Amino acid sequence: MDRDLGSVAERCRAQGLRMTGPRRVIAEVLDRSVDHPDVEELHRRVSEIEPRIALSTVYRTVRLLVEAGILERHLFNDGRARYENADHEHHDHLIDMTTGNVIEFRSPEIEELQAKIAESLGYRITGHRLQLFCVPMKDRGRRRTVTKRD
Amino acid sequence: MDRDLGSVAERCRAQGLRMTGPRRVIAEVLDRSVDHPDVEELHRRVSEIEPRIALSTVYRTVRLLVEAGILERHLFNDGRARYENADHEHHDHLIDMTTGNVIEFRSPEIEELQAKIAESLGYRITGHRLQLFCVPMKDRGRRRTVTKRD
């Protein structure tokens, strides 16, 4: 599913961003993160590598990376913003309300319907947000899915 | 499209909520609002009727009404929460990024697909959020749509 556009650091360079010490560490953490961490969680992970990096630096950097299209910002239902490497195909999110886990999914059919709806209202879609808030089925015959924490 | 379950005040009573002065005014404002005002906007409208009602009272009341299922809370992309009378059929939102206007739409087809996706992942949907962020088409042949402000 991932597109491999290179590491976060590489894409930063490609955008002409200065690669400072803190940015390198943050980029590394992002490369290793397959989930949807919030800023505090990122800072926690960054601090394990280099404890002197300030929370505000993480805030400034994620903002920068979102603006550069290197990161995606998501707003689920818990006040804080969560971030995800933009190095992947578009997908939407299913949130397991019992655990907070987030599962990614893709639906070209839904996307087509969205475009049709917008068009019929005289609009062109520039972005969308689709989130399914769910609870596990009391299920017989459990499936195997790749559920990423958070 | 609306279901007419009665006024907000009536539904409050039905839930056994105490009808105080401030709540009556807030309920009245909500009955008259066909858009998606945030708390400050609600407070502004409330203040025109009764200037002594505190902002915190509006916050407390909308929270109460959401919990009672009388109001719906929406989070679009501008930090604050917006509220809408729950006295209507379910719908999703198209946000005009050039004006901030919000258009409501319904798509049973999309909803069915959502349910299928969730089910295939072993989940049951308890809620969802679908928002289309759009810009107007440079259009010949404009349609007539009911576009509610905000």
Place this chain on the structure above:
DNA sequence: GTATTTGCAAACGCTTTGCCCACGA
């Protein structure tokens, strides 16, 4: 009468910012 609700101001959680020093190119 008694528990609930209000207004006010202070606190809150997340995020941004001003300042001045440190650092990358």
Place this chain on the structure above:
DNA sequence: TCGTGGGCAAAGCGTTTGCAAATAC
């Protein structure tokens, strides 16, 4: 060297809360 980035602490913003006085039932 020169301009950009970082650390720190303070401010910002939307929202919640503690408290004493006011009010619904």
